[in-house]
Amino acid sequence: xxxxxxxxxxxxxxxxxxxxxxxxxxxxxxxxxxxxxxxxxxxxxxxxxxxxxxxxxxxxxxxxxxxxxxxxxxxxxxxxxxxxxxxxxxxxxxxxxxxxxxxxxxxxxxxxxxxxxxxxxxxxxxxxxxxxxxxxxxxxxxxxxxxxxxxxxxxxxxxxxxxxxxxxxxxxxxxxxxxxxxxxxxxxxxx
Ligand SMILES: [Fe+2]
Numbered sequence: 001x002x003x004x005x006x007x008x009x010x011x012x013x014x015x016x017x018x019x020x021x022x023x024x025x026x027x028x029x030x031x032x033x034x035x036x037x038x039x040x041x042x043x044x045x046x047x048x049x050x051x052x053x054x055x056x057x058x059x060x061x062x063x064x065x066x067x068x069x070x071x072x073x074x075x076x077x078x079x080x081x082x083x084x085x086x087x088x089x090x091x092x093x094x095x096x097x098x099x100x101x102x103x104x105x106x107x108x109x110x111x112x113x114x115x116x117x118x119x120x121x122x123x124x125x126x127x128x129x130x131x132x133x134x135x136x137x138x139x140x141x142x143x144x145x146x147x148x149x150x151x152x153x154x155x156x157x158x159x160x161x162x163x164x165x166x167x168x169x170x171x172x173x174x175x176x177x178x179x180x181x182x183x184x185x186x187x188x189x190x191x
Contacts, residue, residue, distance in 0.1 A: 003131040004028060005187060009122060012181045016126070018190075029130070032123055035139040036130075045113040045134065045157050050075040053113055057159065060111075064137075065161065070109070072162040078154045079115075091154050098148040101177050102170035106163045108140040115156030118149045118184040122177065131187055145173065151184040 004025040008014035019025060022038065029036045039060045045053060053075060054061065061073060078094055081087045101122060110117075112132045119138055121128040122145035132138055140146050150156065162168065182190065 001131075002133050002136055003129075003187065005129045005131075005182075005190075007127050007129070007181065009125050009127050009177070012127070025130070029128070029138075032121070032128065033141060034121065034128075034144075035137075037137040038135050039111060039137055041135040042113060046077070046079060046115065046155075048113075050077075053157070054159070057111070057113070061159070064109075069163055070161040072160075072165050072167070074160055074162075075113075075157060076160055077157040078150070080153050080155055091152070094154055095150050095152070098170060099178055100172055101145055101147050101175045102172040103143050103145055104140075104167065104170060106142050106167045107161075108146070108168075109137070109161035110139075111137040111159040111161075113157040113159060115154075116184070117151070117154075117156050117158070118187060119146055120149070120178065120181060121146045127177075127181060129181065129187055131184065147178040149178075149184040151188075 001020050002022065002025060003020050004017060005015060006017035008016065017028060026036050039057065042048060042053065042056050112134055114134050116131060116133045118129055118131045119140060121140065130138060
């Protein structure tokens with residue numbers, strides 16, 4: 001379930017909004033200039049191979065990329081694999097990669113075809129945590145301070161859109177603010 005939780009940047013205990021209402025989420029994000037959209041969900045997208053998945057979303061991708069600004073469009077996927085003894089380490093490493101506050105030189109545009117992940121947008125005095133689920137498209141504007149939590153059991157398939165091949169590279173601020181805020185796992189279990 002898509003979730004938006006708005007907290008004071010000074011203290012995550014000060015929860016100003018918590019909603020799973022799609023219209024409310026879209027409106028709140030739009031107020032901050034954050035594009036959020038819903039695309040149709042492909043059943044069991046996690047078992048559809050990447051080329052086929054891009055073909056299934058060809059119309060939506062073409063509409064989003066009408067200007068041709070995204071020259072690199074690919075699919076990132078990670079799923080629990082408990083049969084692999086190294087998986088826990090792989091998962092922790094993947095999770096740690098963007099768990100600290102950073103920004104990018106271009107918009108970070110992600111469509112979740114399956115699974116979930118949480119973007120935390122640090123906008124002035126507030127932090128907006130957006131838990132994206134299958135069917136959600138979020139665009140984090142270039143230069144926006146943010147971090148991303150895929151949880152302790154990372155599980156998602158996402159279409160990524162880049163203007164430059166290295167558009168995913170993060171400029172880390174060195175701030176440890178993310179450690180003060182509820183993790184994806186905690187957000188999902190909160191009442
Ligand atoms: Fe990022």
